[in-house]
Amino acid sequence: MIGPLPPAAEGLDAPLGEWRDMMTRRPGITTEDVDELEDHLLSEVHDLRRVGLSPEEAFLIAVRRLGSPSDVAREYGAVHTDRLWRQLVLTPSEPSPAGSLPSGWDLPAALGLGLLAGLATRIPYSFMDGGTAIDFYPRNLAFLVLPFLIVYLAARAQTRSRSGLTLLLTVFAASALLVNLYPFTWPHQTLWLTTLHLPIALASTAGIAYLGKRWRSLESWMDWVRFLGEAVIYYVLIVLVGALISMLIMQIFIAVDAPATSTVFGWVFPVCAAGAVLVCAWLVERKKSVMDNMAPVLTAVFTPLLTLGLLSFLVVVLTGGRLISLEREVLISFNGLLIVVAGVVLFTVSARRPESSHRGLDWMQLILVCVAVAVDVLLLWAMSGRLLEYGTSPNKLAALGCNVILLAHLAGSAWHYVRVLVWQKPGLNLVRWQCWALPVFGVWAAIVALAFPPLFGFR
Amino acid sequence: MGDGLVNLTKDLVAASATPIILGVLTAGEDYGYSILRRITEASAGRIEWSEGMLYPLLHRLEHQGLITARWGEATLGRRRKYYSITPQGTAELNGQALQWRAVVDTLEGLFPPPIPRTVEA
Numbered sequence: 001m002i003g004p005l006p007p008a009a010e011g012l013d014a015p016l017g018e019w020r021d022m023m024t025r026r027p028g029i030t031t032e033d034v035d036e037l038e039d040h041l042l043s044e045v046h047d048l049r050r051v052g053l054s055p056e057e058a059f060l061i062a063v064r065r066l067g068s069p070s071d072v073a074r075e076y077g078a079v080h081t082d083r084l085w086r087q088l089v090l091t092p093s094e095p096s097p098a099g100s101l102p103s104g105w106d107l108p109a110a111l112g113l114g115l116l117a118g119l120a121t122r123i124p125y126s127f128m129d130g131g132t133a134i135d136f137y138p139r140n141l142a143f144l145v146l147p148f149l150i151v152y153l154a155a156r157a158q159t160r161s162r163s164g165l166t167l168l169l170t171v172f173a174a175s176a177l178l179v180n181l182y183p184f185t186w187p188h189q190t191l192w193l194t195t196l197h198l199p200i201a202l203a204s205t206a207g208i209a210y211l212g213k214r215w216r217s218l219e220s221w222m223d224w225v226r227f228l229g230e231a232v233i234y235y236v237l238i239v240l241v242g243a244l245i246s247m248l249i250m251q252i253f254i255a256v257d258a259p260a261t262s263t264v265f266g267w268v269f270p271v272c273a274a275g276a277v278l279v280c281a282w283l284v285e286r287k288k289s290v291m292d293n294m295a296p297v298l299t300a301v302f303t304p305l306l307t308l309g310l311l312s313f314l315v316v317v318l319t320g321g322r323l324i325s326l327e328r329e330v331l332i333s334f335n336g337l338l339i340v341v342a343g344v345v346l347f348t349v350s351a352r353r354p355e356s357s358h359r360g361l362d363w364m365q366l367i368l369v370c371v372a373v374a375v376d377v378l379l380l381w382a383m384s385g386r387l388l389e390y391g392t393s394p395n396k397l398a399a400l401g402c403n404v405i406l407l408a409h410l411a412g413s414a415w416h417y418v419r420v421l422v423w424q425k426p427g428l429n430l431v432r433w434q435c436w437a438l439p440v441f442g443v444w445a446a447i448v449a450l451a452f453p454p455l456f457g458f459r
Numbered sequence: 460m461g462d463g464l465v466n467l468t469k470d471l472v473a474a475s476a477t478p479i480i481l482g483v484l485t486a487g488e489d490y491g492y493s494i495l496r497r498i499t500e501a502s503a504g505r506i507e508w509s510e511g512m513l514y515p516l517l518h519r520l521e522h523q524g525l526i527t528a529r530w531g532e533a534t535l536g537r538r539r540k541y542y543s544i545t546p547q548g549t550a551e552l553n554g555q556a557l558q559w560r561a562v563v564d565t566l567e568g569l570f571p572p573p574i575p576r577t578v579e580a
Contacts (some may be wrong), residue, residue, distance in 0.1 A: 039533060044492060076518070
C-alpha cells in the first residue's frame with residue numbers, strides 16, 4: 001500500500017467536523033489549537049493509511065492516541081489560565097450559520113442596538129415635563145427597549161419565521177396602541193398592574209424572534225427560558241456593579257463641583273440601563289459555549305435555603321394560628337418568594353440532563369416543591385379570606401390568579417418529580433410540564449396587563 | 460524495538476519533557492507530529508507520550524521563551540505550526556544537560572547490573 005495517497009482528510013469530513021466542534025467547545029482551547037491538533041491528527045492518519053488502514057480506522061486510532069479530550073483541554077487550560085476568561089470576550093464562539101449575522105458582528109451589533117435602545121429610552125424625556133413622563137414611561141418602557149432586543153435576536157437566530165415575526169410585530173403594535181389609548185384614572189391600580197405585567201408578557205413573546213422557525217414547538221421554549229434566566233442574572237450583576245461604579249465616579253465629580261454633573265449622569269444612567277439589556281443578550285449567547293450555565297448552579301445553591309425559609313414560615317403560621325389575618329405585605333412578599341421557587345424549579349429542570357441522574361438534587365427539589373405547594377395553599381386561603389372580607393380589587397384578583405397558576409405549576413412539578421423519583425419514569429414529562437410554564441405565565445401577564453384595565457374601569 | 464515500552468512515572472515524564480523537546484529542536488525547526496516521531500525514534504520506542512499532551516507543553520515552553528512558534532504550510536496545503544529553539548532555550552538545554560548527566564552518572568555507578576533478558580521470539 002506504500003505510494004502516493006489521496007489527501008488524508010478524504011472521506012473524513014464528517015467525523016473530522018464533529019471532532020473539531022467537540023474540541024472547540026472545550027474551555028481553554030482556541031480554534032488555533034484545534035487547527036494544530038487537526039494537523040497532527042491528519043499526519044497520523046496519513047501514516048496509518050500507508051500501512052494499510054482504512055481512513056475510518058486510521059482516524060479512530062489517531063483520535064485515541066491523542067488522548068482524552070478533557071485531559072488535553074485541562075492541560076491547555078493550565079498553560080493558558082488567562083484564556084478561560086479572555087475567551088469569554090474576545091474570540092468568536094462558533095461560526096455563524098448561513099443567513100444570520102456573522103459572528104464578528106455580534107458585539108458591535110449588540111453595542112450599537114444597545115445604544116439605540118438607551119437613546120430611545122432617554123430622548124423622549126427631554127421633551128416632557130415631569131407629569132407627562134410619569135404617565136408615559138410606565139406605559140411605554142417595554143416598547144422602548146424590547147424592539148431593539150428583538151432585532152438583535154432575530155439577526156442572531158439561525159432561522160427566522162416570517163409568520164412568527166409578523167405575529168410578534170402585531171402583538172407589540174396592538175399592545176402599544178391599547179396601552180396608550182387606555183384612560184387610566186386614580187388610584188392607578190390597573191396602570192401599575194399593566195406596568196408590571198406587560199414587560200413580562202412581551203419578554204415572553206420575544207422568544208419567537210430567538211427561536212426562529214422552532215417557535216411553534218413547545219419544547220424549544222425551554223431554550224428561551226434558559227436564555228431569560230441567564231440574562232436576568234447578568235442584568236442584575238451588571239446593574240449592581242454599574243451602579244456602584246457610577247456612584248463612585250459621581251462622588252468624585254460632585255467633590256470637585258464639576259459643571260453639568262447631574263445632566264451628564266441624567267443621560268448616562270438611563271442609556272446604560274437600557275443598553276445593558278442588549279449587552280446581557282450578547283453575553284448569554286457568547287458565554288454559552290464557555291462555561292456551565294450560571295442559573296442552574298445558583299438554583300442548586302438556593303434550593304435548601306428556600307426550603308428552610310418556606311418551612312419556617314409554615315411552622316410559624318400554623319403554630320400561631322393566624323391564617324386569615326396575614327398582612328397584605330406578608331402576602332405580597334410570599335407571593336414573590338413562590339414565584340422565585342417556581343423559577344428555581346423551572347431552571348433546575350431546564351438544566352437537568354436526562355442521562356445523568358442527580359437523585360440528590362431531584363429529591364431536594366421535590367421537598368422544596370411540596371413545601372411551596374403547602375405555602376401556596378395557605379396563601380390562597382388567606383387571599384380568599386381577604387377577598388371575602390374586603391371585596392375584590394384588581395390587585396387582589398391579579399395576585400389570586402397568579403397564585404392559582406403557581407399552585408398548578410408547582411403541584412404538577414411535584415407530581416412529575418414523584419413519578420421520576422418513585423416510579424423511575426423518564427424525566428421527559430417533567431420537562432414537558434415545565435415547558436408550559438413560560439407560555440402560561442406570559443398569557444396570564446398579558447391578560448392582567450391588557451384585559452384588567454377595561455374590566456376594572458381603568459382605575 | 461529496543462527493550463520494549465518503558466512506562467515512565469508521571470514525575471519523570473514531567474521532568475524530562477523539557478530537555479527532550481529542546482533536544483529535538485536543536486536539530487532545527489519542526490512541527491508537533493514530527494517532534495513526537497523523533498522522540499520515539501531517539502528513545503528506540505521506549506518512551507511514548509499521550510500525544511495530545513505535547514501541544515500544551517509546547518505552548519508552555521513558548522510562554523517561557525524557550526522556543527518560538529510560527530504558522531507555516533504543510534505539504535498538502537494545511538496550516539502547520541512550526542517550533543524552533545531560542546538562544547534562551549539552548550542555554551536552558553545546556554544547563555539541563557549538565558544536571559541530567561550528573562544524575563545519570565551517579566545512577567550508573569549505583570544501579571545493579573541489568574538482568575540479562577530472555578531472548579524474545
